[in-house]
Amino acid sequence: MVEPVLDIRNLTVVFDTPAGTLHAVNDLSYTLMPGETLGIVGESGSGKSVHVLTMLGLLPCPPARIVSGEVLFRGRDLLALSERELCDIRGAEIGMVFQDPMSSLNPVLTIGRQLREVIQRHAGLDHAQASARAVELLGLVGIPDPAARLAQYPHQLSGGMRQRVMIAIGLACDPTLLIADEATTALDVTVQAQVIDLIRDLKNRLGTTIIWITHDMGVVAELADTIQVMYAGRIMERGPIAPVFHQPRSAYSWSLLRSLPSMARHRRLYQIPGSPPNMIHPPPGDPFAPRNPFATPRCHRDVPPLRQVADSVPGHQVAAWYDLPAAVAAHPEIADA
Amino acid sequence: MPEPHPAPLIEVRDLVRRYGQGRLGGHRLTAVNGVSFSVMPAETLGLVGESGSGKSTTGRMLLGLEPLDEGEVFFNGTRISGLSPRAMKPWRRQMQVIFQDPYGALNPRQRVGDFVAEPLRVHKLAPSRSERADRVAALFRQVGLDPAFMHRYPHEFSGGQRQRICIARALALKPAFIVADEPITALDVSIQAQIVNLFQDLSETMGLAYLFISHDLAMIRYLCHRVAVMLRGRIVELAPVETLFDDPRHPYTQSLLRAIPNPDPDHRPPAHPRFDVDAHIPERDMEMVEVSPGHFVLRH
Structure with missing residues (x-):
């Protein structure tokens, strides 16, 4: 019996706002099997981003409040872990890529420093080893002349290149689970197509389990095995991609x-x-x-x-x-x- | 659809815009480099290209919101580039703009009815307050908003409703031409169709012409009559929409079309071929060559 990588049970998250209680995630349950690519589609307010931020411990509480639920990642409840324990998981076993690379990267640190930070924190490598791994990762995401990039700052890279750096950081420690939230939305279509190819290739070679959050049905059709359509903090429909698209x-x-x-x-x-x-x-x-x-x-x-x-x-x-x-x-x- | 041989509503010739030639000696970047096209009455011309290709700058130059380093803009055959702001004013009424971010375009402390009425006041078209209120109510109905919302503030509206408010203001002066710069990009998918259908209705009922700037190629194909593809400040291909999608000639257009994510899981493309922009930067001595009727490609 294969155990799920992720098992979300009855997750309910609200925001306490001056106007009242906002019901962001409502009794959400789903599982994700090893090697599966789950495409989550939905619009603003569907809960698609809030529920992943919740399970990663990245949602400021307050104003957010976890009312109920468990998020079992390889059998451990992420919601019950201390911040320190979560830090060991985030960036190592769970990699993350968010939408806006300009605000996710630190503008005053070099690309190399930001990659090494993740690698050294989790993999216990020394500076030279971490640099070698950083070069390898930048090459993996298709950045030309990766060794020279280590000394560059985010502003010296184009938007597409910065997003690839974000993906490299997300993949730095060979995560079991990669979560990408609108990771290609800000990119030009030609660059988006390259990122899609890259993710498909990684999935085939490393067997990475992926949650790909987007509003773009086309991207889901190209990447995902399973699609989950969310609305108002609930799953409206879920299933293998072909039947959901066709009927x-x-x-x-x-x-x-x-x-x-x-x-x-x-x-x-x-x-x-x-x-x-x-x-x-x-x-x-x-x-x-x-x-x-x-x-x-x-x-x-x-x-x-x-x-x-x-x-x-x-x-x-x-x-x-x-x-x-x-x-x-x-x-x-x-x-x- | 345009008449057989009508006169263009808008014509731009050899637009050039350079940045960074200041006294501090910064880099000189030619954002728009010899762009020419025309838009017929009631036509929708799509303008696509990667970020930084000069699409938005072209739209702003056309409207006089951005200076021209070289080139000319004609409206109904009259040259309007180089006019003083005062001489330009009557032409400005004919040409309006809709931006990507409807919230950024609105004044948070101004009632949305006043926002829509402002152009009427500036151009002294509805001098009395009650005339203006009637006009604004009609505009609200035209874009599918309840006129009772006139007295509310922008934060009380959703993104789609805010974009409708911006469209109502753009329509206030009964323009003939609208530059729509990524007008649906910031909206939720379920709202995008509402706004696109509204654009089409307005085109049919008012004979509006559009320059529709977008990176959403599927939407361009759906909405536009002709498409111009920009790369590094130049138009590299211009064609009727079906011709462009069926028979793209420029390598950049070809790579763009192949990169469109296809919402059909049965037809997953193999890996997308790489396109090296630097190997295809338009060269100085290239010219637009007509390869079939109305289909132009930049080449030697």
Whole structure:
């Protein structure tokens, strides 16, 4: 029996704000198996970033507050560890890459210093060994002339190169789990394509388990084995990538795919009505119900549990009271709108 | 779609913008280097390229928001570059801009109705307060906002609503042309389609022409009639949108198109071929050559 790398159980996180309690992550549970690449998609307020920051101990509490839950990483509950124990895991067993390399890198330290810091802290190598490893890592992420880069400062590199440095730092200690949060969003498409190639290559060679958080369905389609669609701090749909893209069962995933211009060459883009929910006063039932043209009365009343889709592959789960393929077939005018 | 042989609404010729030629002797960077194109009435021209390729600078030069080191801008056949701000004012009404960050564009302490009414006041188009209120209410309805929101402040709106407010202000003077600089990049995916559909509706109902600056090639393909691709300050390819996507000729365009992430898990591309920008920097003596009707490529 293969143990999951990550097992999140009933995680609930709120923010205490002057306007009231903001429900950021609501009873979130999922597991991640070794070598799996999980693509998490969702919009602002979906909880996709907050839940990873929570498990890494990077969320300032207050204003955040962990109400309940466990995050088992290789069997240990990350939420129960001391800051010191977490420091040993972050950057070593769990690598992280965030969106903005300019604010994640220290502008007054050289690239070499910042890479060596991670390597020496976790791998116990001396200065020379750490430098050699740093050169190796920069080469791995496709930075030309890596030895010369060690002496450079972040401002001397382009945005794409800085993002590669961030990925090199994330991979410095051969992490079991790599978490990337909008890691290619700020990059030009040609550079993004190279980073995607790099990640696919690493995954094939090192078997790294990956959580790739993005709002870009295209990037998920190119990288992930499993897709998890989040909305209002909950999982709306989850499953192997092909069935979710080809026959989504959540109206939210369906709407997101139909609003993509690449999927709608000669028709009007599907327009999701309304705005993302106010998470201080979330809707009582299915959080997407107010924007869902297929919503049933029950959707507005009760929160649907995440359940296996009866007529799909194992692991394809949806949180919905309605049967989406049937609802779409019954209302072609909505699908064509 | 444009008429067979209409006159361009906007025409720019050989725009050049250099930075860093100051007395302190900084590096001289040519951000925009000999850019020429035209936009027809009711046409949407897409402008794509990597960051730093000069797309935004080109849009700003066209509007007179950025000085021209060389080149000319024509509106309906009249040369508007080099005019004094005072002489430029009537033309400014015809040309508006929408930026990426709708929050940064709004004044947090100004009611959004006043923000939308400001151009009407500046151009003395709706002199009385009640006329202005009526006009603003009509603009709010036009962009899909409840006119009752006029008295609220920017922080009370979502990102998509704020972008609608910016669009309402841009429409206040009934322009013929809008420069939209990454107008949906900062918005959530579910909101992007709302704004793009609004752009299309406005194009159909008001005959608006756009310069749509974006790095989102799928959106460019969906929305634009023609596309210009910029690399290091120069246009390297310009073509009708389907021609560009079906038959890209410049190596940079080819690499851009191959890099678009495809939301179809059954068709994962093998590794993307590398594109070495430095090996394809446009050279001084290259020229735009017409390879098929309306399809131009920069080459020797």
